[in-house]
Amino acid sequence: MEQTADPLSADENALVKGVLAGDRAALARAITLVESAAPQHKNAAQALLARLLPHTGQSIRVxxxxxxxxxxxxxIDTFGCALTERGHKVAVLAIDPSSALSRGSILGDKTRMEGLSRDPKAFIRPSPAGGVLGGVAGATREAILICEAARFDIIIVETVGAGQNEITLRSLVDFLLLLLITGAGDELQGIKKGVVEIADAIVINKADGDNIARAKAARAQMERALQLVAPATDGWSTRVLTASALHGHGIDQIWEVISEFKAQTQASGAFEKRRTEQRRAWLHSALERQWRDVLYGHEAVQAALPQLEAAVMAGELPAAAAAEELLRLALDCGSRMSTQS
Ligand SMILES: Nc1nc2c(ncn2[C@@H]2O[C@H](COP(=O)(O)OP(=O)(O)O)[C@@H](O)[C@H]2O)c(=O)[nH]1
Ligand SMILES: [Mg+2]
Incomplete structure (x- = not known):
């Protein structure tokens, strides 16, 4: 068999070694590489991931x-610190598809993770802002793998509940935790239809001070509501807990639930089944992205696009016909229109 050239330079080989050794600077650089929107980084990023892949998969992704x-x-700050205290290595990533537009970063918002950010057994990575070659979800998935290769055994991915974020998050993690709070009464705030159905645990936070009774009432209500929906994970009954992140109450119980989830779903096969499906989805999103790059990067497509676009915009040509023409050009099967004229 012919040996293909290793697209990794000496520098990049050092990067692989650094990540595997758990070196934080190498870890940060590796994630920057897969997040890069620069086309010249694509090959190196893919080669890096291929090298790290055999060392991935050993974490629980929450x-x-x-x-x-x-x-x-x-x-995440309180929970993460409790976990590092037990000897775990915790990585925190953020997924924020809107950051490309808002230039915001959800891990850069008001509450910094004061404890965890100073913890040598933790690694925190804010959501990439701006254009990312693999899309934000793709970059986050790849960052998860890189953290695993660096032996982080608990990966926490945060996203704000907005738009399609939770659906994207569900496709990246093993266990999904939905954090809610009560309003002035015991009704839950900011709860979106459908999100409860994809959660493995619902935690009613801020159960402290004069809020405890309301949180408990909300919990009972949520437990009743859950009897009517199918669980998010085969064979697992969605748990409802109360906690106070600020005071550290209920945090150990949450870890117990996640550990129980892992043991149970690994025994039943549901855990690996979900991961296998997630890898399938990873392929399809990578394929769509790369195909889009090929299509829009194709010289003949770029040359023909303005005219076809103008014709569609003027109402002279159906969009499907223009699209088909562009596809033909990208696939080098010649132009139907030019052969006709
Ligand atoms: N009383 C109380 N306040 C909390 C608790 N957890 C968070 N907070 C406060 O709620 C506010 C929002 O918290 P933050 O972690 O930034 O929320 P996020 O937007 O969901 O990330 C901050 O002022 C926190 O101090 C809690 O368990 N109890
Ligand atoms: Mg936040």
Missing amino acids: GVTGPPGAGKSTF
Whole structure:
């Protein structure tokens, strides 16, 4: 068999070694590489991932979502510190598809993870802002793998509950935790239809002070509501808990639930089945992205696009006909229109 050239330079080989050794600077650089929107980084990023892939998969990937202000950052800080204290290595990533537009970063918002950011057993990575070659979800998936190769055994991915974020998050993690808070009464705030159905646990946060009774009532209500929906994970009954991220109450119980989830779903096969499906989805999103790049990067397509666009905009040509013409050009099967004229 012919040996293909290793597209990794000496520098990049050092990067692989650094990541595998758990070196934080190497870890940060590797994630920057897969996040890069520069086409010249694509080959190196893919080669890096291929090298790291055999060393991935050994973590539990936990998604945390909920409305703004529910306490996600505070919770991750408290929870993360409790886990590093038990000897775990915790990586925190953020997925924020809107950051490309807003230039915001959800891990850069008001609540910094004060404890965790100073913890040598933790690694925090804000959501990439701006254009990312693999899309924000793709970059986050790849960042998860890189953290695993660096031996982080608990990966927490945060996203604010807005738009399609939770659906994207669900496709990246093993366990999805939905964080909610009560309003003035015991009704839950910022709860979106459908999100409860994809959660493996619902935590009613800020169960402290004079809020405890309301949180408990909300919990009972949520438990009743859940009896009517199918669980998010085969064989697992969605748990409802109360907690105070600020005061550290209920945090150990949440870890117990996640550990129980892992043991149970690994025994039943549901855990690996979900991961296998997630890898399938990874392929299809990579394929769509790369195909789009090929299509729009094709010289003949670029040359023909303005004219076809103008014709469609003027109402002279159906969009499907223009699209088909562009596809023909990209696939080099010649132009139907030019051969006809
Ligand atoms: N009383 C109380 N306040 C909390 C708790 N968790 C978070 N907060 C406060 O709620 C606000 C929003 O928290 P933050 O973690 O930034 O929420 P996020 O937007 O979901 O990330 C901050 O002022 C926190 O101090 C809690 O358990 N109890
Ligand atoms: Mg936050």
